[in-house]
Amino acid sequence: xxxxxxxxxLVQTDAVQVASDKFVFNLADYENVNHVVVFMxxxxxxxxxxxxxxxxxxxxxxxxxxxxxxxxxxxxxxxxAIFKISGLKAGEGGAHPFGVMASVSPSVAQVGVSVxxxxxLAQQIPLSSAAVSTVDTFMQFTQKMLDSLYNFASSFALSQxxxxxxxxxxxxxxxxxxxxxxxxxxxxxxxxxxxxx
Numbered sequence: 001x002x003x004x005x006x007x008x009x010l011v012q013t014d015a016v017q018v019a020s021d022k023f024v025f026n027l028a029d030y031e032n033v034n035h036v037v038v039f040m041x042x043x044x045x046x047x048x049x050x051x052x053x054x055x056x057x058x059x060x061x062x063x064x065x066x067x068x069x070x071x072x073x074x075x076x077x078x079x080x081a082i083f084k085i086s087g088l089k090a091g092e093g094g095a096h097p098f099g100v101m102a103s104v105s106p107s108v109a110q111v112g113v114s115v116x117x118x119x120x121l122a123q124q125i126p127l128s129s130a131a132v133s134t135v136d137t138f139m140q141f142t143q144k145m146l147d148s149l150y151n152f153a154s155s156f157a158l159s160q161x162x163x164x165x166x167x168x169x170x171x172x173x174x175x176x177x178x179x180x181x182x183x184x185x186x187x188x189x190x191x192x193x194x195x196x197x
Contacts, residue, residue, distance in 0.1 A: 001044045002052070002074075002113050005037040013041060021115035030058060030085070030109035038071075038111060039080035051075035051121045055112040056085050066110065072126040075118065085109075142188055146181055153177050 004012040004025040015023035027033060038054045046052065052074045057066040071083040157174050187194050 001041060003039050003041050004111055005039070006033050007035065015113070018112075023113045025111045027109045027111060029107055031107065033109075034086040035082055035084050036111055037080060037082050038074060038113065040074060040076075042079070045076050046115065049118055050115055051118050052113040053116050053121055053124060054081065054083065055114065056083070056109065057112060058109040068112070070124055070126045073121045073124075074113070075121070139188060139192055142192075143185075146184060150177060150181050
C-alpha cells in the first residue's frame with residue numbers, strides 16, 4: 001500500500017504492519033539521511049474520508065526509547081510527500097498512535113504511517129522543520145531581497161544638482177539598479193531556477 005524512498009537507496013515497499021491501520025518502515029543508518037519520500041503505491045487507495053499521518057521515529061540518545069514526531073500526511077488526493085528529517089534528530093517527541101514499540105538498533109529510525117480520518121489529519125500540526133521549502137517560498141524570499149536592495153540603494157539617491165564631486169566615490173545611476181531589478185524579476189517569473197546555471 002505504501003512505499004518509502006531515501007536518495008541513493010532502493011525503494012522500500014516492505015512496510016511492517018504493526019496494527020490494522022498502522023505501518024512502519026525501518027531506516028538503517030538514518031544519521032546520513034536528509035530527506036525521505038513517503039508515497040502510496042497506487043495499488044490500494046485509502047478508503048473514502050481517510051488518509052495517512054506520516055511519523056518519524058528515532059532512538060533517544062539517553063534512554064534508547066523511540067521518539068516519534070509528526071511529519072505530515074498523504075491522501076488519495078496527495079499520494080506522496082517529501083519530508084526533511086535531517087533536523088529532527090533532537091527534540092521532544094509528540095503524541096503518536098503507535099503505542100509503546102520496542103526500540104530497534106541505535107542507528108535505525110522508523111517512518112510510520114497511521115491510517116486516520118481526514119478530519120483527524122486536519123487537526124494535527126506537523127513539525128514545520130520537516131516541510132521541504134518550495135519554489136513559492138524561494139520566490140517570496142527573492143522578491144523581498146530585491147525590494148530591500150532597491151529600497152536601500154534608492155535611499156541614497158541624489159539629484160545631479162545635489163551631488164558634490166568626490167573622486168574616490170563611484171556613482172551608479174538608479175536607472176541601472178531599476179533595470180537590473182526588473183530583469184531579475186522577469187527571469188525569476190520565467191524560471192525560478194535560472195540562477196543555478
